[in-house]
Amino acid sequence: MRYDLDQIETFLAVMELGTVTAAAARLNLSKSVISKRITDFEAVIGAALFKRNAGRITPTEAAIRLAERLRPALSELVAATESAGWGMDGAASLRGSLAIAAPMTFGTMYLTPILARFATAHPALELRIDYEDRLRDLTREGFDLGIRIGHARDSALMARKLCEDRPVVVASPAYLERVGTPTTPAELAAHPVIGYSHVPNAQIWQFKQGNRMVSPAVKGRLMLNNGEAIRDMAVEGLGLAMLPGFIVAPALAEGRLVRVLPDIEPRPLPIMAVWPPVTPMPIKLRMLVDYLAAELAVPDWRGAR
Numbered sequence: 064m065r066y067d068l069d070q071i072e073t074f075l076a077v078m079e080l081g082t083v084t085a086a087a088a089r090l091n092l093s094k095s096v097i098s099k100r101i102t103d104f105e106a107v108i109g110a111a112l113f114k115r116n117a118g119r120i121t122p123t124e125a126a127i128r129l130a131e132r133l134r135p136a137l138s139e140l141v142a143a144t145e146s147a148g149w150g151m152d153g154a155a156s157l158r159g160s161l162a163i164a165a166p167m168t169f170g171t172m173y174l175t176p177i178l179a180r181f182a183t184a185h186p187a188l189e190l191r192i193d194y195e196d197r198l199r200d201l202t203r204e205g206f207d208l209g210i211r212i213g214h215a216r217d218s219a220l221m222a223r224k225l226c227e228d229r230p231v232v233v234a235s236p237a238y239l240e241r242v243g244t245p246t247t248p249a250e251l252a253a254h255p256v257i258g259y260s261h262v263p264n265a266q267i268w269q270f271k272q273g274n275r276m277v278s279p280a281v282k283g284r285l286m287l288n289n290g291e292a293i294r295d296m297a298v299e300g301l302g303l304a305m306l307p308g309f310i311v312a313p314a315l316a317e318g319r320l321v322r323v324l325p326d327i328e329p330r331p332l333p334i335m336a337v338w339p340p341v342t343p344m345p346i347k348l349r350m351l352v353d354y355l356a357a358e359l360a361v362p363d364w365r366g367a368r
Contacts, residue, residue, distance in 0.1 A: 068140075070104040071133055073097055074112065078122055078130045079205045134202055138341050157347045160189035164201065165210035168290045168310055169334070170194035174210065177358045181351060188347060196261055196288055202339045207348055210355075211335045212307065213262075220337040221344075223352055226359040228307045230267070230329040233320040238300040244323060245303075248272070248279045255302035256283040257293045267305050269330040276330055294320070307332060309362065334359065 076086040077097065087094045105112050112126040122130075141159060165174055171194060182190055193199070193206070201209050201220065209220075212228070232251075234244075245251050248270045258264050265278045283302050287293050290310045297304040298319045304311075314320040336352045338344075 066104055066107040068137075070100045070107070071137060073100040074104055074126075075130060075133060075137065075205060077101060077113070077120070078126060079203070083120065130203075134205065135339065135341065138207070138339070138345075141345075157185040157188040157350065159345075159347055160191065161208060161347055161351060162191040162193070162206045163208045163210070163351075164193045164195070164199040164204070164206045166212055166290075167194045167196050169210065169212060169307075173309060173359075173362070177355060180358075181354050185347075196290075198261070201337070207338060207345075208351065209337045211337050213332050219340070221340050222335050222337045223356065225334050225336055225356050226362050228309055228332045228334055228362070230305050230332060231308050231311050231315070232303060232305050232323040232329065233294075233297055233311050233315065234303045234323055235298055235300040235319065236321050238297075238302065239321060239323070241300070246324070248277055248324065248327060251279045251281050251303065254281075255285075256281045257296045257302045257304045258283055258286040259290070259293060260286045260288045270324075271328045271330065305329065 073086060073090065073092075076089050077083060080086050080089060083094050083097045083101075087097045090097070101112065108129075110125045110129075111123055112129070113120040113122055163178070170192070175192075178190060178192060182188065198211075199206060199209060201207075210225075211222075242254065245254060248268075251268065256264065256268070259267060264281050268281050269276045269278045271277075281303075285296055285301060287296065290306055293304050294306055294310050294314060296302070297306075298314060303323060311320055315322060336355055338348060338352075341348075
């Protein structure tokens with residue numbers, strides 16, 4: 064008996080998703096087929112890959128080590144075979160699949176229509192798009208591409224800057240009328256801020272003063288894990304918020320929020336495409352990154368600021 068690519072793909076899907084049920088849904092197969100593939104794969108390689116207990120499975124150390132080696136190998140194999148199918152110049156329609164991870168708000172507000180146009184131009188290409196604000200492990204979770212907002216925190220990934228966003232300090236007109244408007248970063252310490260639970264306040268509330276960045280000691284009682292929710296709390300007058308321009312642009316244009324400290328420059332946020340290193344870079348991935356860079360060269364939200 065020999066292992067095959069279906070067994071490897073199934074194994075990696077179970078590793079990524081954590082359950083046979085989720086892997087079956089991803090691969091559009093029955094749970095019995097998934098279980099049999101895993102069992103056959105274990106028999107071929109001669110090692111237990113999962114501990115089974117009361118219907119739950121946990122990967123063994125052997126499974127973790129094997130997955131770390133198989134993920135990049137499978138990616139390179141898929142890239143090579145797909146390139147042979149359509150020619151290295153990419154002239155023919157793209158085929159295969161791409162898995163993309165992106166932040167929730169940026170994805171729903173701006174990325175979806177761009178990806179829809181790309182999908183329309185390449186009908187043979189399958190896209191799996193996952194919007195979540197939590198920072199994803201692209202390699203371990205099987206993503207081909209990630210969109211990151213902010214400065215790079217994973218030097219192991221390849222990266223390309225797509226555009227730049229400038230954060231904005233905002234508050235509702237009612238809040239500023241009630242409490243007053245701060246005029247310097249230092250005065251922010253006297254105001255409640257609405258925090259983002261995925262990133263410490265000190266990394267968000269940064270301003271350029273002269274040749275250095277300053278981070279005032281802000282604090283607040285509200286912490287949320289989504290930018291739109293933070294914006295809406297600010298609209299309700301619950302404090303100041305520092306948010307990317309693409310989130311607050313419509314509310315600023317409509318007058319539901321007001322820009323605070325308009326003459327002081329917060330630290331800009333790069334919007335990056337990142338991907339696990341694969342050599343050669345798959346044509347479908349290169350073309351998607353090029354497309355995103357062209358579409359975001361002049362971001363739509365800047366006109367609303």
